[in-house]
């Protein structure tokens with residue numbers, strides 16, 4: 001199993017309130033070795049379902065994005081843990097733009113635009129996005145591939161703010177690509193692994209999906225002792 005999840009299936013309760021599940025990466029061969037992260041369930045998120053299968057009938061909610069509760073909870077976690085840099089990967093430009101037009105973006109939150117189209121790189125960060133993550137096929141733009149084959153802990157490019165464009169525009173070789181599709185989500189590793197390891201992966205990720213779509217109480221906001229942390233190693237912002 002690539003992603004070691006701590007306290008698997010344990011439903012921790014504090015003061016009668018459920019606790020957010022935090023995943024830890026302990027496998028030295030995993031790209032995210034040494035990191036902790038909060039993830040959600042891609043297989044119950046309508047945006048992910050639609051991106052994974054464009055023929056899906058899932059309907060993406062586009063209302064109240066300016067007060068999106070999932071993002072509000074992430075902002076609360078950032079503000080509560082100011083010593084830690086949090087990086088959020090997202091394709092939801094609509095949520096990010098509307099939300100931060102209204103709310104203050106924490107200084108310790110780095111937002112990476114996860115470009116869904118393979119071999120169509122974006123060369124500049126924009127709006128509230130600090131960085132862009134591009135996927136390219138193996139032999140394309142080899143000189144620019146600054147993420148391929150590395151572990152985050154040895155690199156940290158995505159976890160530190162920078163004025164240098166080389167640090168803000170990331171290129172990684174696509175690991176798996178669906179034949180005849182340029183949409184990275186159609187080859188989503190998360191859907192495949194959750195469906196495959198249904199019994200162990202789904203409960204903690206779904207618990208987070210449920211908890212993060214309601215306003216977290218102060219006591220539920222996790223205290224993070226790490227210097228770097230990732231939001232959404234699985235899943236997307238939920239609307």
Ligand code: SF4
Pocket residue numbers: 146147148150151152153155156157158159170
């Ligand atoms: S570029 Fe970002 S995702 Fe790639 S190894 Fe570095 S920190 Fe990790």
